Amino acid sequence: MSVTTGGDMPYRAPRLFIGGAWRAGSAETRNPVINPATEAVLDELTHASPRDLDDALAAVARGFKVWRATPAAARQRVLLQGVQNLRAQREAIARLLTLEQGKPLAQARMEVDTAADMVQWYAEQARRVYGRILPAPQPGADYEVRKEPVGPCLLMSPWNVPVILAARKLGGALAAGCSCILKPPEETPASVAKMVECFIEAGAPDGVINLVFGVPQRVSSHLIASDVIRKISFTGSVAVGQGLAGLAAPGLKRLTLELGGHSPVIVFDDADVDAVARQLVVAKFRNAGQLCHAPTRFFVQKGAYARFVDTFAAAASQLRVGDGMAEGTDMGPLANGRRLSAIRELVAATRADGTVVTGGERVGDTGYFHQPTVFADVSPDAKAMRDEPFGPVALIRAFDTPAQAIELANATRYGLGSYVFTDSARLQRQMITELEVGSVAINSTVVTVAEAPFGGVRDSGYGYESGEEGLDSYLHTKFVNRNHSA
Numbered sequence: 180m181s182v183t184t185g186g187d188m189p190y191r192a193p194r195l196f197i198g199g200a201w202r203a204g205s206a207e208t209r210n211p212v213i214n215p216a217t218e219a220v221l222d223e224l225t226h227a228s229p230r231d232l233d234d235a236l237a238a239v240a241r242g243f244k245v246w247r248a249t250p251a252a253a254r255q256r257v258l259l260q261g262v263q264n265l266r267a268q269r270e271a272i273a274r275l276l277t278l279e280q281g282k283p284l285a286q287a288r289m290e291v292d293t294a295a296d297m298v299q300w301y302a303e304q305a306r307r308v309y310g311r312i313l314p315a316p317q318p319g320a321d322y323e324v325r326k327e328p329v330g331p332c333l334l335m336s337p338w339n340v341p342v343i344l345a346a347r348k349l350g351g352a353l354a355a356g357c358s359c360i361l362k363p364p365e366e367t368p369a370s371v372a373k374m375v376e377c378f379i380e381a382g383a384p385d386g387v388i389n390l391v392f393g394v395p396q397r398v399s400s401h402l403i404a405s406d407v408i409r410k411i412s413f414t415g416s417v418a419v420g421q422g423l424a425g426l427a428a429p430g431l432k433r434l435t436l437e438l439g440g441h442s443p444v445i446v447f448d449d450a451d452v453d454a455v456a457r458q459l460v461v462a463k464f465r466n467a468g469q470l471c472h473a474p475t476r477f478f479v480q481k482g483a484y485a486r487f488v489d490t491f492a493a494a495a496s497q498l499r500v501g502d503g504m505a506e507g508t509d510m511g512p513l514a515n516g517r518r519l520s521a522i523r524e525l526v527a528a529t530r531a532d533g534t535v536v537t538g539g540e541r542v543g544d545t546g547y548f549h550q551p552t553v554f555a556d557v558s559p560d561a562k563a564m565r566d567e568p569f570g571p572v573a574l575i576r577a578f579d580t581p582a583q584a585i586e587l588a589n590a591t592r593y594g595l596g597s598y599v600f601t602d603s604a605r606l607q608r609q610m611i612t613e614l615e616v617g618s619v620a621i622n623s624t625v626v627t628v629a630e631a632p633f634g635g636v637r638d639s640g641y642g643y644e645s646g647e648e649g650l651d652s653y654l655h656t657k658f659v660n661r662n663h664s665a
């Protein structure tokens with residue numbers, strides 16, 4: 180039986196794409212792709228064998244030679260055509276995404292739009308990779324600083340926002356002149372493969388984009404061990420990021436790690452409490468809370484606290500939980516059974532450290548659905564205040580002084596996003612300075628955009644994606660001392 184995507188197209192797990200050709204993976208392992216709303220198996224994904232991976236390494240090395248020699252304007256044309264293709268495939272990709280990941284279709288469509296926007300920005304920037312000439316102290320000489328693509332890249336992206344996170348890596352690498360092997364998540368492979376197809380069909384030469392799936396640990400250890408790979412970009416958990424840093428160390432390979440987060444929200448008394456609470460409910464429960472920069476720890480000043488809790492809980496309880504394909508669904512299921520189990524455990528453990536004001540239960544017994552769950556008066560010592568929830572759980576606590584808010588906010592090992600609500604310029608400045616994070620949104624819930632760097636500190640990882648810094652992470656800098664008189 181095949182599952183249709185809502186149009187006429189049946190769901191099919193993608194094949195590998197290596198050296199310009201699609202092929203089934205020849206490993207003995209495979210994995211089922213599961214619809215998280217129904218737990219039905221959509222299809223089986225074949226895995227790359229060591230031989231497939233060696234073919235991908237040979238292809239990506241060949242692809243690099245071609246792509247690095249391709250003028251920036253030509254690379255830009257391919258990327259912009261890919262973006263156009265992506266926009267044309269919006270509905271098809273969004274449907275695949277909802278089927279395999281669970282998010283509401285409207286959010287899946289927005290994901291495709293954001294992915295297109297992010298690659299477009301990189302494409303536009305491809306022609307602005309400038310070097311510089313410096314004055315040399317001796318006559319007849321120029322000091323020149325050049326930017327060059329770092330080499331073939333291994334890009335590994337996760338299942339929570341599969342299209343954006345893969346497209347952002349692909350766009351940066353290709354704009355810089357790097358070839359790549361992309362290893363998307365095995366749990367949500369088809370939406371990413373369809374996105375990749377848009378850039379293949381736009382004219383990326385053979386070997387420039389390669390796509391593999393497999394047992395993640397086997398794929399990453401095999402590919403990172405090869406001298407061919409010069410840079411690795413990974414988004415996922417801290418534990419896996421640490422392991423990859425170990426694998427990258429012997430070859431001293433460049434690494435960008437975008438790991439977890441446990442983003443604080445600080446709401447001061449002067450904020451428009453009702454409006455802010457409602458805005459934060461949308462941000463918190465988008466993608467069922469499975470975003471690395473999702474607001475998770477809500478610190479609200481005492482004067483605004485009771486009202487914030489009431490409005491936030493009321494808005495959260497009104498969210499319609501259901502199949503992402505159904506009209507009117509606000510929040511879909513969690514993306515996989517691991518996440519549902521983890522959230523149920525987290526909720527059970529947090530009951531001793533706070534009060535459930537809404538939610539707290541699984542929804543139904545088929546599909547990975549969980550209620551939007553809000554805890555108030557959560558102890559700062561609760562395990563949930565330290566460990567990333569990565570799901571539909573909001574933790575609220577009151578604070579008195581700005582210094583207390585900072586202490587609470589900085590009390591995890593993560594440092595990715597943060598959100599501050601106040602019109603006081605003095606408080607805004609203090610929060611911007613003292614929050615130990617990669618980004619701060621003031622009176623806003625947006626911390627990641629195409630034109631600005633996104634990255635974290637401490638356990639949230641290192642390096643940047645998007646913005647000039649994101650492009651620079653696929654470039655190395657060469658100094659040339661050119662003596663004309665010799």
Ligand SMILES: NC(=O)C1=CN([C@@H]2O[C@H](COP(=O)(O)OP(=O)(O)OC[C@H]3O[C@@H](n4cnc5c(N)ncnc54)[C@H](O)[C@@H]3O)[C@@H](O)[C@H]2O)C=CC1
Binds near residue numbers: 422471
């Ligand atoms: N920063 C982010 O956007 C993400 C963070 N996470 C964090 O990870 C936690 C656990 O989720 P899991 O899916 O179990 O995380 P995980 O880190 O095991 O998996 C995340 C992604 O990494 C890949 N992966 C796993 N092991 C790998 C390896 N050795 N080499 C290369 N890729 C590998 C997986 O295929 C998956 O797509 C979440 O609760 C969340 O805290 C998970 C996904 C995305």
Ligand SMILES: O=Cc1ccc(S(=O)(=O)O)cc1
Binds near residue numbers: 293469471
């Ligand atoms: O989980 C990491 C993550 C998720 C989403 C986005 S974006 O806001 O959609 O760009 C960025 C990072």
